[in-house]
Amino acid sequence: MIEINNLCVSYRKVPALVDVSISVGQGELIGLIGPNGAGKSTLVKAIAGLVKPTSGKILFDGINLRGKYPEDIARLGVSFVPEGRHIFQSLSVAENLSLGYASGRGYDEASHEAVLDQFPALRRYYNDSAAGLSGGEQQQLALARALLAKPKLLILDEPSLGLAPLVIESLFSTLQKLRTEGVTILLVEQNASRTIAISDRTYILGGGRIRSEGTAEQLLSRKDMIDVYLGKRS
C-alpha cells in the first residue's frame, strides 16, 4: 500500500526526519507513536504533500508521492485528517461533509448514509453550522469527511488530542471497527499504550528516527524502550 524508504526532511537545515522507513500494508492498522517533536507529524505531512522531503521515497501503490500537490495525493486515495481536525467553521455540517467528495469520488447515497449511521450526532446537526459542534463531534465530522472519500489509506494525526476520556474511548472503538471493515489506517498518537493495543504493528519515533517497531507483544516485552521514549505515564 504505502512504502516509505530512507525519508529525510529538514526544516531550514535542522533535520526533522532522518532515514525513516516504514510500510503500511493493505488492510493494516499501523500506529506511529513518539514524544513531542519526534517527527510524527512531519512524517505524515510529508506523505500528504504538505512538507517537502530532502531525500528518500514515498511509494503509494507504486506511485512516488514526492513532489505531488496535496490535492493530487488526496485524489490518489490518501485521506489525511490533520491534527486539530480543521473543520470549516463557516460551513454547515452537510457542507463540510461535501468536501469529502472533493477528491473525485462520486456521491453515492448508500455509502453516504452508511457513514452517517456511524456518527448519529452529524445527522442530528446536519444543516447546522459546524462551529457549534463539540470537540468530539468535530472529530467525528473530520473522520466522516475523510471516510466519504472512500480512502485507500486513512491517515489520522493525533485524533484524540483535546478530547474527553469517554470520547477517546469511542474514537478508538470506531477505529477498531474501521479496521475490521478493511480500511487501511496510519494512526499517529501520543496515547501510546492504547495505540499499541489496537494496532497491527506500531512504529516508535524518537528524535526524527525510527527507534523500534513491532506488534503489541513484541513492543510490550521491551517495556524499557517505551519508558525511554515516551515516559512512564503512557
Place this chain on the structure above:
Amino acid sequence: MHAFFQHLIDSVTVGSLYAVMGLSIALVFGIMRLVNFAQGDLVMVGAYGSAVFSHSPWILTLIIVLVVPIAFALIIERVAFRPVRMASDSTLLVTSFAVSYLLESLVLLFLSATPRGVNLAPALGHSFQVAGLFVPWLDVATVSSTFVLLLALSWFLSKTRTGVFMRAAAEDFTTARLMGVRANRIIAVAFAISGLLTGVTAYLTVSKTGQVYPTMGINLLLVAFVATTIGGLGSLSGAVLGGYILGAITIFIRAYFPAQLANFTQAFTYLIVIAILVYRPQGLLTSRTNRTRV
C-alpha cells in the same frame, strides 16, 4: 423630502457600482489574501473593449465587455500570480501593481492616451418619472443587474459544489487541498467571477460617463477598496454593505454640503470613512476566516 428621495436613488445606484466592484476585490482577497490592484484596470480593459466594438449590435458589445475582463483576469492569474503564489503577501501586492501598470501601458502603446467618447446604450440614457422623481433607466439597469449578480453569486456559493469548495478554501486553503480541492482550479474560478463582476462594472460605468481612458480604473479601484475595508476585508457581504454605505456617504455629502465647501466633499467623505474605521478597525462585518493563504 422630494430631493431626499432623488438623492436616495442616486446613492443606491452609486452604491451598487461600488458593491459590485468591491465584491470583485473581496472574492479574490478571500481566497488568495491578495488585494488585486489590477482589478481597476480590468474595468478599463473591458471599457476599451466596448469602445472598439461600440458600433456592433448592443448584445455583441455587452458580451465583449463581459468576456474581455474575464479573459484578462484568467491570463493575469495564470501568468503573473500563479508563479508567485507561494511568495509573501507583499510580493503578490507588488505583482498586482506591476500588472496594473502593464495593462495601462499596453493601452497607451496600442491605442491612445486621449479619452474616447463612447455612446454605449443610448436607450438607457432616458429617464422616466414616478411620483415626481426622475429615474434614469441606467439607474434601473445598474441596481437590477447588481441584485441579479448578488443573488446569482450567493446561489453559486451556497448551492453548487464548486461554490462550497470556494468558501472552504477561503477559510482554510490547506485543509481544502488536503480534501482534494484543486487549488489552481478554485483560484481560476475566483478570478473568472471577479472578471465578470468587473465587466459588469465596466459596462455600467461607460454607459454612465460615456468615456474611456487608460487610467479610468484607478479611482474606481480605490473607492471599491475603501468600501471592502469598511465592510470588513474578506467578507463578501461586508463588501456589498461597504459599497452601499460609501455610495450613500458620497452622494449625501455632495448634496447637502454648503456650496462654498464643494471642493472638500471628498475630504469629508473620507473623514467619515476614517471615523468608521477608528470605531471598527476590523470593518463592519468581519469574516470568520483565518489568515492562511495557499
